[in-house]
Amino acid sequence: MNNTEITGDSKAIVTNQPGIHEKLAEIVNKHIAHPSQKPIQAHTQQAFDEINKVVQAFIGEVILDSCCGVGQSTRLLAKQNPAALVIGVDKSAHRINRNVDEVEHDNGQGKVENYHLVRADLNDFYRLVVAANWPVTKHYILYPNPWPKAKHVQRRWHGSAVFPQIIAVGQEIILRSNWLLYLEEFQVAASVLSFKGDISTVNVTQPLTPFEAKFHASGQQCWQLHICK
Template sequence: MQSSSRQVQSSQRGVHPGLPALLRRHQRQPWQKPPQSVDQPALNTLDAALETHRGSVVLDSFCGTGHSTAILCGRYPDALVIGVDKSSHRLDRHPELPENGLLLQAHCEAVWRHLRERRTRLLAHTILYPNPWPKPGHLGRRIHGHPAFTELLALGGHLELRSNWRLYVEEFGVALTLLGHPSRVAISSTEGAALTLFEEKYRKSGHELWSLSADLVSSQDEAVV
């Protein structure tokens, strides 16, 4: 039976006009939310893994069931591949990971900040089919509209974002451009195995899938918007 996943519906027709002002505000007022105790066990596990590994690091943010994390372990066999998701329900469904994989139950923004404070530079960072928050009033809940976006950018590395909502990918790219990071937006290839269960479902539903890639430079080189 063919999947019947619905397309993203939104009254927003173009890049949100409030995006530049929001980015300026976040540059003036860096994210200072106090650490949450619920994230501390995962951060302790992360510290221990990094002390043991001491090599390249790949981050799979919002990894869901960890399906993508397992695939990325094969793509980066010499790296520590870390999947992060806040949902224990999703992570409980994870496949068996290779030895270079690690799954953490934590808020992604807390992990971003922790890695930035450790001065960790990523080899690669994937964000695959995040919640699009399609209502115009939800701009601040999108990754590029969140005050922790600058923490993400500080980690550097090759960033890849995928979504079945073209506008989300384009808006993410505009945010990167405004902060001094060029990016490339393209239709995602449907060849090969799907990276996530969502991607597999969207392919079966005939969705047009979009990707963004960027090679992030040091956050010290970011533009002021």
């Protein structure tokens, strides 16, 4: 295993996996052949039903911000796309309910209001989004938990049972991480479903998330995978 490298106040990713997981394609194909039959959790179904009414009544661009944490990225995306409906989803009620004041008030220009934060389990939420055929234009997944140990590959989004639904959401998928291998694996998993994407470095000017700010301040390179269908 590599030694932990300390860069600023943020530790670099430590993994015992030297490259793309050898069983990744096999795992993705298994999930394609055998879709998840797990019952939808009641709290996620209720949260989805409420926000689905908003989505179905909206005419315009819908942007999904998955794993939104405290919602900073959701608010910034809403600010950057004022004509869009931006929906941030995170499983943590604590994170969702935190206030990010610096984005709420746009230098006296008014409050950012074209977004909603939803507490839900994305493993269930994605399946409901696909079933409801949401017209998502851009699907952001910003700095997901890397689960860097090789034995935890199926805890990464591209190794999860819901990956076929994840890749089905959005005309564009924008995934960012400070672990290049995570993006390379997601890119390979997407190719199993015949989707291609490009990886590039992120030039951080206004960090979209607190993690992006922390990684940037620590001198770590952030990367982006962009899949355009």
